[in-house]
Amino acid sequence: MALGMVAASTVAAQLLYMLTGSNRIGGAFFVGVLVTSYLAGSGPGYAAAVVSFFIYNAYVAMPHFALSSYGAEDVLVLATFPTVALLMGNLTGRLRDEAKRAEARALATAVLFEATREFSASDDPAHIRGRLADHLAAAVRGQAFVLEGAVLCAAGGEAPTPMVLSAARALALEAGAEPRTIEAAGWRVRYLAGGAVAGWRAEPPPGADEENLLQILVDAGAAAKARAQLAVGKADAEARARTEDLRNALLSSISHDLRTPLAAVLASASSLQEFGDQFDAKTRRDLTATIQEEAERLNAFVTNLLNMTRLESGALDAHSAAFDLAEVVERTRKRFERLRGRRTFDCALGEGAELAMGDPVLFEVALANVLENAIRYSPDGTAISLASFTRGGQVVVEVADRGPGVPEDELPKLFDKFYRGAGAKRTPGTGLGLSIVRGVMQGMGGQATAALRTDGGLVVALALPAAQAASGAA
Amino acid sequence: MSGNLGRLLLVDDETQILRALNPALAAAGFTVLTAETGEAALAQLAAEPSEVVILDLGLPDMDGKEVIQRIREWSDAPIIVLSARDLESEKIAALDLGADDFVNKPVGVGELLARIRAVMRGRERRFSAQPRFQFGDLEINFPARRVMVQGEEIRLTPREYQLLRILAGHAGQVVTHKQIILAVWGSETNADAQFVRVLMAQLRQKLEANPSSPELLLTEPGIGYRLSCDDEG
Numbered sequence: 001m002a003l004g005m006v007a008a009s010t011v012a013a014q015l016l017y018m019l020t021g022s023n024r025i026g027g028a029f030f031v032g033v034l035v036t037s038y039l040a041g042s043g044p045g046y047a048a049a050v051v052s053f054f055i056y057n058a059y060v061a062m063p064h065f066a067l068s069s070y071g072a073e074d075v076l077v078l079a080t081f082p083t084v085a086l087l088m089g090n091l092t093g094r095l096r097d098e099a100k101r102a103e104a105r106a107l108a109t110a111v112l113f114e115a116t117r118e119f120s121a122s123d124d125p126a127h128i129r130g131r132l133a134d135h136l137a138a139a140v141r142g143q144a145f146v147l148e149g150a151v152l153c154a155a156g157g158e159a160p161t162p163m164v165l166s167a168a169r170a171l172a173l174e175a176g177a178e179p180r181t182i183e184a185a186g187w188r189v190r191y192l193a194g195g196a197v198a199g200w201r202a203e204p205p206p207g208a209d210e211e212n213l214l215q216i217l218v219d220a221g222a223a224a225k226a227r228a229q230l231a232v233g234k235a236d237a238e239a240r241a242r243t244e245d246l247r248n249a250l251l252s253s254i255s256h257d258l259r260t261p262l263a264a265v266l267a268s269a270s271s272l273q274e275f276g277d278q279f280d281a282k283t284r285r286d287l288t289a290t291i292q293e294e295a296e297r298l299n300a301f302v303t304n305l306l307n308m309t310r311l312e313s314g315a316l317d318a319h320s321a322a323f324d325l326a327e328v329v330e331r332t333r334k335r336f337e338r339l340r341g342r343r344t345f346d347c348a349l350g351e352g353a354e355l356a357m358g359d360p361v362l363f364e365v366a367l368a369n370v371l372e373n374a375i376r377y378s379p380d381g382t383a384i385s386l387a388s389f390t391r392g393g394q395v396v397v398e399v400a401d402r403g404p405g406v407p408e409d410e411l412p413k414l415f416d417k418f419y420r421g422a423g424a425k426r427t428p429g430t431g432l433g434l435s436i437v438r439g440v441m442q443g444m445g446g447q448a449t450a451a452l453r454t455d456g457g458l459v460v461a462l463a464l465p466a467a468q469a470a471s472g473a474a
Numbered sequence: 475m476s477g478n479l480g481r482l483l484l485v486d487d488e489t490q491i492l493r494a495l496n497p498a499l500a501a502a503g504f505t506v507l508t509a510e511t512g513e514a515a516l517a518q519l520a521a522e523p524s525e526v527v528i529l530d531l532g533l534p535d536m537d538g539k540e541v542i543q544r545i546r547e548w549s550d551a552p553i554i555v556l557s558a559r560d561l562e563s564e565k566i567a568a569l570d571l572g573a574d575d576f577v578n579k580p581v582g583v584g585e586l587l588a589r590i591r592a593v594m595r596g597r598e599r600r601f602s603a604q605p606r607f608q609f610g611d612l613e614i615n616f617p618a619r620r621v622m623v624q625g626e627e628i629r630l631t632p633r634e635y636q637l638l639r640i641l642a643g644h645a646g647q648v649v650t651h652k653q654i655i656l657a658v659w660g661s662e663t664n665a666d667a668q669f670v671r672v673l674m675a676q677l678r679q680k681l682e683a684n685p686s687s688p689e690l691l692l693t694e695p696g697i698g699y700r701l702s703c704d705d706e707g
Contacts, residue, residue, distance in 0.1 A: 008612055011652050057694055139654065159661075192567035256532065259579050259580060260488050260490070260491065260579070261490070262579075262580040263488075263491055263494075263579040263581065264488070264490040264491050264493070264494040264580075265580070266580040266581065266582055267491065267494035267498070267580070267581065267582070267583055268493075268494040268587075270498075270582035270583045270584060271494065271495070271498035271501075271583045274583055274584055275497065275498050275501040275502075277585075278501045279497055279501065283497045286493065286497070287494065287497060290490055292494055293490065294494075345541075364648050
């Protein structure tokens with residue numbers, strides 16, 4: 001490079017000399033030295049300056065090519081030439097070296113920036129591990145790996161040998177020690193946070209600047225990984241807290257549902273015992289009626305809890321047979337006559353006997369839960385509609401209330417265990433009822449669905465296969 | 475037993491509880507008023523002040539604790555909290571807010587009536603500003619700060635005396651750890667329930683015939699203490 005530039009300078013000087021006849025052509029060589037040191041750095045610049053000096057020297061000696069014929073002026077020019085050429089080569093070369101370093105720094109900053117941006121965008125430790133290996137490999141223009149436990153992420157082609165990996169594992173086990181870097185078979189391995197290590201290898205080995213960049217990159221990766229692990233831990237803790245909340249809510253709800261009837265029974269019974277003689281006949285009858293009703297309520301609740309447990313353990317056995325749906329609906333409705341308060345029941349049961357395939361006892365459990373919900377959530381004085389009909393080979397019973405319903409996007413969650421509508425906080429309940437309904441209906445080969453009424457309220461439909469259709473298919 | 479003991483306000487959102495308790499409370503001599511919500515209870519109490527309030531903490535429209543707070547803004551009527559919630563913290567919060575006692579659901583009417591009598595007696599005693607307190611073998615002379623057991627004077631440290639004084643002032647009722655700490659150590663303190671336990675052990679040594687099975691200074695586990703003043707047990 002340097003020699004080529006000197007040759008070009010010589011050609012230019014020769015042309016100038018031939019055109020002007022003058023040997024004051026040092027300028028051409030200066031340009032050559034300048035360009036060389038700018039393009040190739042200080043070293044080649046110095047070489048160009050020395051070679052140019054000798055060639056220029058030859059020109060100065062022209063036409064005689066003898067040093068003895070120098071005039072005073074020539075000696076001055078020859079004396080200044082090397083100084084100026086060397087200085088120029090030095091300065092320009094330094095400028096170029098500096099520019100190169102700045103460029104490398106900009107690149108390093110860009111790599112770091114890109115890596116930290118990526119790290120901070122992710123909460124997934126596995127993703128951060130993989131990306132750190134990629135960035136390390138790109139930064140050293142070689143191979144890199146990140147090792148955590150048994151998980152190895154390698155990037156840049158060749159994976160580390162088992163020997164390197166076992167050295168890396170040994171380093172990883174030094175958890176808690178000062179983060180340090182070791183060397184193994186040309187790899188440099190550094191301890192990351194949380195028992196992970198990162199290693200890299202490159203030909204030629206990274207320089208001091210690059211090494212610094214790598215350390216920063218590794219530290220940023222370690223910090224990101226630690227943060228991601230914390231985020232995962234936090235999410236776990238939150239999930240645990242939610243489960244805990246749910247369990248507490250359920251427990252307090254069950255405790256309330258069990259204790260309220262018990263409290264009424266105990267209060268009534270102890271009243272009768274202490275004041276029985278003072279009470280008139282009507283009061284005594286009221287109290288015994290309360291005891292009976294509350295004992296029944298308690299029994300229903302315990303039955304529901306048992307059903308739920310059976311559903312959960314898969315021990316629910318449905319005895320499928322053809323049964324008269326309307327009869328079960330009537331029976332269930334009568335059970336709720338006392339509980340309905342000032343709500344009315346509108347019954348529109350399909351004409352004729354509609355035979356359904358299923359277990360009448362389980363169907364009554366499902367329908368009772370739906371009815372209880374309808375009563376619980378609908379205001380006094382409104383009507384609850386009960387309808388049964390045949391639709392597409394199925395017998396359907398619909399219970400429609402004038403309650404608040406649920407937000408449309410929560411309809412699918414209505415049958416989930418422990419689901420309670422946002423507006424249901426003020427109404428006691430466990431969120432068990434409708435999940436039992438769905439479990440029981442599915443256990444009999446039927447379905448339970450819910451929809452919102454256009455004019456307000458909720459309609460729950462219980463569908464079972466029609467007995468005729470079933471026998472027809474057989 | 476009967477005879478008019480005045481109005482009693484029974485607040486519970488479960489109608490079967492109202493139905494079950496009403497006859498016995500009436501037979502015991504109360505004119506029973508009922509309310510199913512917090513708002514209704516506050517309105518009822520403002521319209522016809524009651525001698526005693528029995529309040530369920532789990533009401534549909536507002537937290538029972540808020541009802542206590544609102545009642546205490548203007549009324550000193552004794553409040554007995556009746557709740558299925560067996561959460562200690564709920565009871566403590568209710569007592570700290572000014573409830574006089576609590577009863578866990580389910581409860582027999584016998585125990586409920588005994589608690590009602592106790593809070594009403596305690597109320598009378600506190601507002602009649604008597605200089606002396608006497609129950610069983612225990613006698614306290616407040617102006618002279620003298621405590622006697624079976625006619626013999628007992629020497630108490632100032633803190634032991636303060637503890638006895640606050641319990642005697644609420645005889646028959648639960649006093650929470652927090653209320654005791656406030657009365658004995660003041661508000662600027664880091665004293666906790668453990669301090670109260672130690673102080674109580676000292677006081678029992680001096681006042682109880684058998685300190686390991688106290689008959690006078692009773693423990694309400696996890697909540698506080700009560701000075702017995704019920705001859706019926």
